[in-house]
Amino acid sequence: MAFVAAGWNRYLWMASVITGDRHHGEELLQECLVSLFTRWRKVAGKGDPHAYLRRMLVNGNVSRWRRWRREEPVAETPDRQDGRYAPVEPHDALQRAVLRLPRQQRAVIVLRYFEDLSEKDAAAAMGCSIGALKSTHSRALAKLRAESALLETRG
The missing domain is CATH 1.10.8 (Helicase, Ruva Protein; domain 3)
Known part of the structure; x- marks a missing residue:
């Protein structure tokens, strides 16, 4: 296909x-x-x-x-024998910060910035109103900004 x-x-x-x-x-x-x-x-x-x-x-x-x-959690996680799948390894601070966002906020950031969707299309993809998308987007950006401020004070 x-x-x-x-x-x-x-x-x-x-x-x-x-x-x-x-x-x-x-x-x-x-x-x-x-x-x-x-x-x-x-x-x-x-x-x-x-x-x-x-x-x-x-x-x-x-x-x-x-x-x-x-x-239910298990005592030990099974090892993968084939080694084909490696976890996503972020290459920069922004990607690591995006991965730490809650799943809804991460989805909004991916749809709006990485997929370059409009608010209307991103809201449709998430199955929510534009207002709900905007508030989730705002919270995600606030967390990313706060984290970048922490990184700057450490640097």
């Missing part, structure tokens, strides 16, 4: 940042693409499949987070 080939790296990066982990991002993206494939005719015929996939990634991350909260 040309849609997947053309956007794989972009959506994998987006999913990895939203989830905070490359492995989880890849799983989320694959789940969303399978679901999108089953609805492809309807989605492609009605509107923008890219917007639909972004919405699926945001909603899918929320659903996965809710499922994980119900899981």
